[in-house]
Amino acid sequence: MKKIAIGLYAALTVALLAWGFYQAIYVAPDEQTMHEVQRIFYYHVPSAMVAFLFFAVSLAGSIGYLAFRRNHDAWAQAADAWALAGAEVGVVFCSVVLITGPIWGRRAWGIWWTWDARLTTTLVLWLIYVSYLLLRRFAAGPQVQTLAAVLGIFGALDVPIVYMSNRWWRTQHPAPVFGGGEDSGLAPAMATAFWWNVLAWLAWGLLILVLRYHVERQQQKLAAQQAQSALDAE
Amino acid sequence: MDQKAILDHQFLVAAYAITWAIQLGYLAWLGLRWRAQKRQSGGNAR
Numbered sequence: 001m002k003k004i005a006i007g008l009y010a011a012l013t014v015a016l017l018a019w020g021f022y023q024a025i026y027v028a029p030d031e032q033t034m035h036e037v038q039r040i041f042y043y044h045v046p047s048a049m050v051a052f053l054f055f056a057v058s059l060a061g062s063i064g065y066l067a068f069r070r071n072h073d074a075w076a077q078a079a080d081a082w083a084l085a086g087a088e089v090g091v092v093f094c095s096v097v098l099i100t101g102p103i104w105g106r107r108a109w110g111i112w113w114t115w116d117a118r119l120t121t122t123l124v125l126w127l128i129y130v131s132y133l134l135l136r137r138f139a140a141g142p143q144v145q146t147l148a149a150v151l152g153i154f155g156a157l158d159v160p161i162v163y164m165s166n167r168w169w170r171t172q173h174p175a176p177v178f179g180g181g182e183d184s185g186l187a188p189a190m191a192t193a194f195w196w197n198v199l200a201w202l203a204w205g206l207l208i209l210v211l212r213y214h215v216e217r218q219q220q221k222l223a224a225q226q227a228q229s230a231l232d233a234e
Numbered sequence: 235m236d237q238k239a240i241l242d243h244q245f246l247v248a249a250y251a252i253t254w255a256i257q258l259g260y261l262a263w264l265g266l267r268w269r270a271q272k273r274q275s276g277g278n279a280r
Contacts, residue, residue: 021250037242040249047253092260099256100249107245204257211264218271225275 013203020193020200028193040104042193044097045177046201048122051093053202054209055129055159058086062152065145077220080145083152084136085212087129089205094126109172117165118173125162128155 024042031038061083068076101119102112113119132151136144166173177186186194 035242036239037245039246043250043253089260092256096253096256099252103245103249103252107242208257208261208264211261211268215264215268215271218268218275222271222275 009203010207013200013207016196016200016203020197023193023196027189029187029189031190034108037104037107040100042197043201044100044104045194046198047093047096047100049198050201050205051090051097052159052163054086054090054093054205055125055156056086057209058083058090058129058132058152059156061086062149062156065149066153069146078217080149081213081216081220083149084216085209087132087152087155089209089212091126091129091133092208093201093205094122094129098122098126105172114172116171116173117169118162118171121158121162121165125155125158128158 020042024039028039028042030036061079061081064079065076065083068079101122105114106112128151132148132155135148135151139147165171166175185191
């Protein structure tokens with residue numbers, strides 16, 4: 001039953017991604033100044049939204065780990081697995097943002113990169129979470145999960161700064177499309193294609209987030225088994 | 235198609251292709267890890 005449900009969800013996700021692609025390429029109207037290259041927007045912005053959401057999952061997991069680590073070990077381990085899964089899948093989506101953005105920028109602005117507030121804070125966010133993953137991968141000892149949780153919480157503080165950066169400072173990056181005042185907003189046909197892609201990438205992101213969580217939980221169980229075997233052998 | 239439109243198209247294709255390469259690459263890496271873990275846990279059970 002569980003396998004059927006996962007299969008159905010995966011099939012629905014693939015269908016949503018195909019529909020989102022069709023909407024972005026064939027249905028959404030051509031933007032008047034940037035023309036075809038503006039369609040990068042339909043992958044770039046949803047990826048940023050999903051990345052922010054998963055960094056929030058990582059934040060919740062990190063707080064949960066710190067809250068439960070002394071009294072509820074099972075809960076703490078589950079929270080830690082969510083923190084790691086959120087950070088890793090968030091980095092994947094943030095990488096998409098940091099690569100598709102410059103490709104779009106090269107055609108729209110004539111440059112690949114500029115050190116404006118939005119781009120720089122996004123790069124810093126990515127670097128913080130990459131350092132989180134490197135800490136998890138290469139450090140050893142009983143304090144690694146605690147240190148990672150603290151880093152995860154500090155990393156998440158950059159998310160609202162990234163979000164507000166093009167409101168607080170003048171940037172090369174365009175002004176906010178949503179919630180940016182009277183002049184912001186999308187044409188209805190563009191908005192339809194955009195929200196389909198948000199839904200599709202969110203569905204995809206949740207699929208790989210849950211898969212990553214299960215891989216990490218399995219890893220925790222294997223590590224516990226190996227530790228127990230080592231104790232039994234003594 | 236003029237030169238600008240061709241370049242726009244190529245940049246769009248590059249952005250979409252790289253997005254898919256990153257996402258599917260990550261999924262493949264996760265799948266490999268999952269399979270390795272299943273083998274390892276099977277070995278431990280024996």
